[in-house]
Amino acid sequence: MAAIASGDGLNAKVLVLNKFYAAIRVISAKRAFSLLVRDAAEVIHVDNGQYINHDLTSWLEVSDLARQFEPHAHDWVRTVRLEIAVPQVIRLLGYDRLPDQQVKLNRRNLFARDRNKCQYCGRSFPTSELSIDHVVPRSQNGPDTWTNLVCACVKCNARKGGRTPVQANMRLIRKPIRPKRNPLISIKLGSGKYETWKAFLDEAYWSVELR
Structure with a gap:
């Protein structure tokens, strides 16, 4: 050939x-x-x-x-x-x-799980304009897990700061989960x-x- x-x-x-x-x-x-x-x-x-x-x-x-x-x-x-x-x-x-059987926890898979959509305002962004937010902040002993990490745009991440969504009067558009498949x-x-x-x-x- x-x-x-x-x-x-x-x-x-x-x-x-x-x-x-x-x-x-x-x-x-x-x-x-x-x-x-x-x-x-x-x-x-x-x-x-x-x-x-x-x-x-x-x-x-x-x-x-x-x-x-x-x-x-x-x-x-x-x-x-x-x-x-x-x-x-x-x-x-x-x-x-x-x-x-374990889906790797990394930025690319997190962005893919959330489909490049901010989990607070619901808007879609390019990956360069997204960050990873700890739902329960690290300062409050929030872990690095699938169920505590979400995509957030820069504006929403700054607004939330080192607070939980309840403390910041913000709401997640969906509950973060561990995906069963990549x-x-x-x-x-x-x-x-x-x-x-x-x-x-x-x-x-x-x-x-x-x-």
């Missing part, structure tokens, strides 16, 4: 399963094709509820048909000679580990483009971050 040359599809996201079909992570299409070229993985194509396994050679044949009949249903990458559809799901052939994945599932992921994620709670 010719080396992958270019295409916005290289940045598309691909769901990775272990050899027992358990979802373990999300990677870039570039990384996925690297695994396929080395025969370390195969494509899992979901068609009318049926799982169809493809090695890279047969996936190239599927790509030829997809380009003719459903080009808008896929992301694409281009080599010197070929256009290849980006698979939405691949399965690692020799990896049998299960993912960590909140970044929940955002992806809101797009019809990643509809096929649901078959592998509905029963899975997993936490590997997008890379």
